[in-house]
Amino acid sequence: LWELYPGHPNLLPAYLDGPRELAGPDGAGYVAKPLLGREGAGVTVHEPGSAPVLRDEPCCYQELAPLPDFAGNRVVLGAWVVEDEAAGLGIRESAGLVTDEYARFLPHVIL
Structure with missing residues (x-):
């Protein structure tokens, strides 16, 4: 892109x-x-x-664009779009610079 x-x-x-x-x-x-x-x-x-x-x-x-640090946690938001409509959001939180398989994950559905 x-x-x-x-x-x-x-x-x-x-x-x-x-x-x-x-x-x-x-x-x-x-x-x-x-x-x-x-x-x-x-x-x-x-x-x-x-x-x-x-x-x-x-x-x-x-x-390199380091994520902001919130009390030792770094948060990434991942959005899903289906046919031009918002469908969901995933919030991943990690202690390291790289969000890995140990990151905490909280899914959200947009109805």
Whole structure:
């Protein structure tokens, strides 16, 4: 989506061929997410200024955007849309930077 809508305020820069400008001395930092990953498995976090690291497996390299910390908890909201209508919301809460299979999950249905 980033390459279709570069600079869109609701998107983070993301690339399939490497971290590009996200790495290096002036980079914002990035995460490398395996294309076949599940629930945070294999996600690596690269802090701002870190050197670029290309992985052997296909990955999405996305700008680092740490979630806010609320008393040691980081919350991610996941929305489901079906045929242009809101259908549900999942709230996942984790202590780490990467939301993984140990995250607490609370589903919501939108009627």
